[in-house]
Each structure stands twice: as structure tokens, then as C-alpha cells.
Amino acid sequence: MKTRVFAQRLVAIAILAWAPAAAFAHQGLQSVAALVAPDVPTELRWVRNAKDAQEVRGAVAKALAANSLTVHDAIKVAHLNNPGLQAAYNELAIDKRPFEQDLYLAAQLVVRLAAETAKAYIRAVAAGQIADFVVQARAAADAEADLARRMAEIGNWSALDYMRRQLAYAEVTALLARAELAVGAAREHLARQMGVAAGAFSLARTLPPVPERPARADGLDTRTFAERFDLQALRYEVETQRGVLGLSRVTGIVDLMQAGSLRAPNADEASMMFQENTVPVFDWSESTDPLAEYTYMNAVHRLADAVVAARSQIRAAYGAYRTAFDLSHHQRGEILALRKRMGEESLLRNNGMLNSVFDLLGERREEIAAVIATIEADRDFFLAETALRYTPAVDVAGIVLSVDQTEAAPHSHGPSGH
Amino acid sequence: MVSRREAISGIGAALLGVAAVARSVLAQVPDAPSRDSPAFQPPLMPPNGPPYNPVVTLNGWTLPWRMKDGWKEFHLVAEPVIRELAPGMKANLWGYNGQSPGPTIECVEGDRLRIFVTNKLPEHTTVHWHGVIVPNGMDGVGGLTQPQIPVGKTFVYEFEARHSGTFMYHPHADELVQMAMGMMGFFVVHPRDPTQHRVDRDFVFITNAYDIDPGAKTPRINTMTDFNLWSWNSRVFPGIDHLAVRRGDRARIRIGNLTMTNHPLHLHGYNFRVTCADGGWVPPGAQWPETTVDVPVGAMRAVEFEATAPGDCAFHCHKSHHAMNAMGHDVPTMIGVDHRGVGRRIVSLIPDYMIMGERGMADMGEMEMPLPDNTLPMMTGFGPFGPLEMGGMFTVLKVRDGLARDDYRDPGWYAQPPGTAVREWTG
Ligand SMILES: [Cu+2]
Secondary structure (H helix, E strand, O other), X not given: OOOOOHHHHHHHHHOOOOOHHHHHHHHHHHHHHHHHOOOXXXXXXXXXXHHHHHHHHHHHHHHHOOOOEOHHHHHHHHHHHOHHHHHHHHHHHHOOOOHHHHHHHHHHHHHHHHHHHHHHXXXXXXXXXXXXXXXXXXXXXXXXXXXXXXXXXXXXXXXXXXXXXXHHHHHHHHHHHHHHHHHHHHXXXXXXXXXXXXXXXXXXXXXXXXXXXXXXXXXXXXXXXXXXXXHHHHHHHHHHHHHHHOOOXXXXXXXXXXXXXXXXXXXXXXXXXXXXXXXXXXXXXXXXXXXXXXXHHHHHHHHHHHHHHHHHHHHHHHHHHHHHHHXXXXXXXXHHHHHHHHHHHHHHHHHOOOOOHHHHHHHHHHHHHHHHHHHHHHHHHHHHHHHHHHXXXXXXXXXXXXXXXXXXXXXXXXXXXX | OOOHXXXXXXXXXXXXXXXXXXXXXXXXXXXXXXXXXXXXXOOOOOOOOOOOOOOEEOOOOEOOOEEEOOEXXXXXXXXXXEEEEEOOEEXXXXXXXXXXXXXXXXXXXXOEEEEEEEEOOOOOEOOEEEOOOOOHHHOOOEOOOEOOXXXXXXXXXXXXXXXXXXXXEEOOOOHHHHHHOOOOEEEEEEOOOOOOOOOOEEEEEEEEEEOOOOOOOOOOOOOOOOOOEEEEOOEOEOOOOOEEEEOOOEEEEEEEEOOOOOEEEEEOOOOEEEEEEOOEEOOHHHOOEEOEEEEOOOOEEEEEEEOOOOEEEEEEEOOHHHHOOOOOOOOOOOOOOOOOOHHHHHHHHOOOOOOOOOOOOOHHHHOOOOOOOOOOOXXXXXXXXXXXXXXXXXXXXXXXXXXXXXXXXXXXXXXXXXXXXXXXXXX
């Protein structure tokens, strides 16, 4: 996983020299790209004329021409082509926020769009893979119903026996319609992230294999503070307030990693200003503003509160990731493996005329159901992995383990909603 | 080499904490011989005591005894055993002295018998001498005529064999379980006069039934009617010994039935007479000619015939399901079902699937497909003209010229004289 320190963020910001109102328009995207590079190495384009538009169209067409779109290319297309993101650039250029705050906001939008696009991509591939197996299940039910009809026609079976099989086929047919609807909806969602038509791209038929070993959780939630853009923005607010209020004499230290608890400064902290995990508290009598204490401490506690929330979110994201990893392996290594072996045993019984071809096809449908549950478990793993990848940078709320297996249509909220 | 019985009983003793029998007591108890194979055993000629013409137990043996102070002393050990039902299938059963059924006990009218019974089962047991007239206290009915024999204990039954005839022994304690697990044996009392009821070849077996799920080894003891393995002496075709008889011999077949249904046993090529039942010998004037003897539950029959005509004569239960091995009773009839188009679709879903049954089930007799572990084909066996398509209670009586008196070996398939066999009509 990436490592990065607070100081590097400040370097990116320090190079600006433009007046605040025009700064984002002139230098914003370059700085945003530098900010998000550790999370999402990507290309950002602000389309401002026909030439820009033509270049973007060319890059998008090239990425979409592939036999199967990669998740990396899907994110690249989204960043080049998502109209909501273009709208956000323009909005940031005309707002009255300090340039730094614009950068943090833009960075969050860019990373969130990457996360949403990756999520949509995973759902779309999985939906297609599931539908392929529902087609197989329908083929099994179709063969059962067909044989049952022939059995009834020559008098080997009653109408009731035949109707039982026909009913099973009818039910699987309904399942397939729903599976195909889910494929369409998932593709549309991905298409919206990329700003293209749903028919404009081809996807992989299968999800990649889930890794053999899980990522480790070491130090994950202590890195949060340095890397989250929303925390950076809040911290910037505290620093700005200090300057505005004219505070410099340190009387206490607020430890952000201890839920904002206040303590006396050590000797070497008395002259220090901001450190990675702490913010200073000052002698309020320094300021000419009688409300200095409340104005400043409001900003400090909002920051501390956000740090608590961010650390909790990332721990939850890792918990969800780890459970999804275990469930995926359990589903494949235990449940699906048992189903396959049961299918083999069932076939041995069929060899001995100990069961019927209807039993065999029924077992096969059960096995297909286990395959579908395995694809769903893999999908949930990759969704949880996506959440874990981006949570250190932004609040990716909503991208957590999907507990509800029946959920068919993906959520739809793009960056334009933020 | 440690026999399987010794190994198993050793494990049993260790697991159950069976107390070792005191050495002084042990010294008085005769040996308990054991067998670990269902292979054919020649008749046991009596080494002592009054002479008699011994029987042949299909896939079994006769328990040796010792004479002591005028008593014939036998030792039965009730214990878990592993019985091969036919090559390719072994069952976890309970039996006596290493096998199920237990060894045949043979004695002579007037013999004084002392039968030691050691219980190495995980639960108590008794032995009932089915059909034998004994003092009430020797009848072996747990709770009624005796306390059950506890685990690890040895009890002694003593009685005089008063009537010659055809009998059995089996537990009368937790009887349902112990018989479902295979505990039973044949018991023959020979006439004092060896010329009386004399035959040249005297075969014995007990019909029994098991319900063993394909792929499993242990009978489902709670099954009442739907058994899937119908056996003679805990053997099924093609595992049952054939009956080799010298042409001109007088042959007897004695059958006991310890299943829960009757078995009409049909012999091809001969008509026979029922000469003995559980109550004793049938007077010649009352003997009834048959080719199928229906053996009721809990009863015995002996049939006799002069083996005048050479040939390979099928001998089987006439309930056709009883001449089959385990099969799928819920499998629907597929005869006549047109598989065109569907078969290929099924194979695309289940690559190793093979269409069977649309013309009947005879395919099964010819094909040798992989089956669940420890499972016999429903119908199997090959003869000189093709698949026999049999299982369960089926074997062959082989009457041949020129066999030696005690030669019971397989004489091979019968060579039919030219012009005596069925032929295709070609106009
Ligand atoms: Cu029968």
C-alpha cells in the first residue's frame, strides 16, 4: 500500500502564485493531479475548446476500442469524459474558497469518481458472469422439462410430474430475465460514470481471481489523518483561523489521535505550531477578537471529530474487506467444492441407475446456484477491496460489503451528486 | 498374521473397556476358531464322536468342537465383523467368530452340547436355538428365559440335541438390530443312524437382507421393508458359491429364512421334494413335488432331488427384485423416451453423462461404469453367452459327470451337446 506524508501535500500547494480567484482555473488541475497521484495515477483534462474535446474523444475512443475494457481504462475514461467532473472544475473556478480548499475538494471528487467507476465496473462484470450461469441453469431446467414432456407424451409420467418440471423451467426463465436486467442496469451505471453509451464498450466475461492472501491491516487507521483530503481541508481551516486571529503563544496541545484530548505542551512543543497528529491551543488574550477562543476551538473540534470518523471508517472498511476475503474463499473452497463433489457422486449413482437423469440435472442446477453465489462473493470482495483502497483518501461511504445478496441494481450516484 | 477378527475384537475390547476374562476361567473355555474369508470350505468330517455326513455351508464353514467328559463343546464369539458381500463390496456387520453368518453348528441326535457364548459386541446379547427343542432355561430369550449376556461376559448353554433336523441360531436380545446387522447361523442335527436321510451332497444357507446405501458400508438397521441387498449367507450374486453336484448324486439344499419376507426359491432343471421343515422330517408320503419352495419368515425348508441331468441350472429367489443388487426404486421408467436433441444438451451440462434406460435397463448388465465406492452393480455377472444381468439371491447349480466325491470346485460352464440348444430361426 502507498505511503505518503503530510509534508508532500503542502509542497504541491506551495508552488502557487496566482491570485485566489484565478488560481484554480490556471493551475488547479495540475495540482489536483499531483495530489491524487498516490491514490489514482490518472490524467485530468479540463475541456475548454474544440481541440481539447477532440483530444479527449480520441483518448476515450482508444480506451473503449479494447476487446475488454480494463478497470484502469474505465477510470481513465471517467476522469477525461465525465461531464459532472467538468462542471465541478468550472464551479471551483468561480467559487470564493481559498485555492487550497478548491484543491482538496477537487481531489475528493476525482478519487470518488475513481472509486465509483471501479465499483460500477466490478458490478457490471459480475452481473454478466452471473447471467452466463443463469443461462446454463435454464438449459438444465429446459432439458428436464423437455424430457418430462416426452415422458408424459408416451405415458411414462403423469401430467402432474410433467408440470412440476415445466414449473421449474418457468421459474428459471424468470430468473434469467432478472439477471439480464441486472446486466443492463450495471452496464448503464458504468456507462454513466464514463460519460459514454452502454453499448460503446466490451467487458471481461469474468472477474479476476481473488488473491490467495489478504492485504494486511497494519497501521491502516493511523495513516488516515495524513492522507484524507477532507481532513486536510479541515486542518487548513484551523491554520487559517490561527493566522486570522493572530495566535502564537502555545498553551496546550490537542492530540488528534486521542479523540482531540487536550494536554499541556512539553518544553519543546511550546514554540511549535502544527505537527502531523496534533494542533496547538493558544493564549486567547493575544487576539483582539473577543470570540477568538470559540472561533478557533470550533475549527479544532470539527477536525478532531472528522479524524475519529475517518479512522473508524477505515477500520470498518478493513473489517468488511477481510470478511469479504474470507467469505469468497469459503464459498469457493468449501461450499462450491462440496457441491462439485456431490455432483460427481450423483453422477456415479446415475451410472448405477441408482438415481435418474432428473436428479442429476437438479444437482447440476444446485451446483450452478453455488457457482453464482461464488461469483457474488468474489464481486463483494472486489467491492470491499475498492472501498479499502480509496477510504484512506476520501470518505467512500456506501462502498462497503454488500450483505444483501439479492440486491440486483447498483446504486446510482455519480460525482455530480456531491 | 493377525486375523481381521482378532484385530477387530482387539479394538472392541480396547474401546469398550471389556474386562479380560480371568485366566483360570479361560483355561476351561474351548478355543473359538475364527475365519476372515467368505471362501468356500469343504465339509468338516467329524474327527470324533458319532459319525455323520457333514453339510456344506455356502460361503461359510462348520465350527470345530472339542469333546470333554462326554460333552461336545463349542465356542461362539459374538462380535463386529467385516463381511465381503461379493467382490467389490464389504459390509460392517455383526456376526460370530469372524464372519456373518456365524459358523454352522453340526451335531448328532443324542449329543450333549455345551456351547460357550462370549459377547464382544458393544451391547448385550443372547443366543436362541431356533427350532431346537431345549430346556426352557436354554431357549435364549433375553428377559424371558435368561438375563442377557452382558458385554465382555461368557455364558454357557447346555442341552441335548434330541431331534435330528434343520435349525438356526440367532440373538433374542435387541433382536431387530442384531439380526439387521447379520447375527445368525445354521444349526444341523444329524440322524444318529448316518444311513437315515442320507444324501451325497447337503448344502445349507440362510437368507438375509441388508439395506446399505450405495457408497456406505453399514446397514441401516431401522429399515423394515425396503432392503436393497437380498443375500444368502450374507453374500449376493456374483459372490454366492455355486452348487457343484456330481451327476447321479442325491442332493439336498437346506434353507432358513431370517429376513422379514418370504422367499420363493426356484430351481431350474429339476423338480424336488420338500423333505424337511423346521418341525422335522416330512414323512415320504407327505412330501410334495415342487420346483419353487416358498420359505416363510422364520422357517426352514430342505429340498431333495436326484441329480440325473447335467447342466447349469439357475437357482434363485423368484421375487425378481430379490435377484438384483442395490437399485434406484424411485427412478422413473425411461423406456421409449425419445432422447434425440436432449441427450446432447445434457452432456453439454454434465460432460460424463451417459443416456441409459430408454430401451430398458439391460444396458446396465453389459456396461461397467464407475459406481460409488463399495457399491455393486444393480445387475451384473457374465456367463458363456453374455451378461447374466442378475444380483442378490442368485446362483447356479452345476451338475456334471465324473466329479470326485468331495470335489466342490467350479467345473466351469456347461458344454451343451450339439443339437440341444436354442437357435435363431433362419428359415
Ligand atoms: Cu426373495
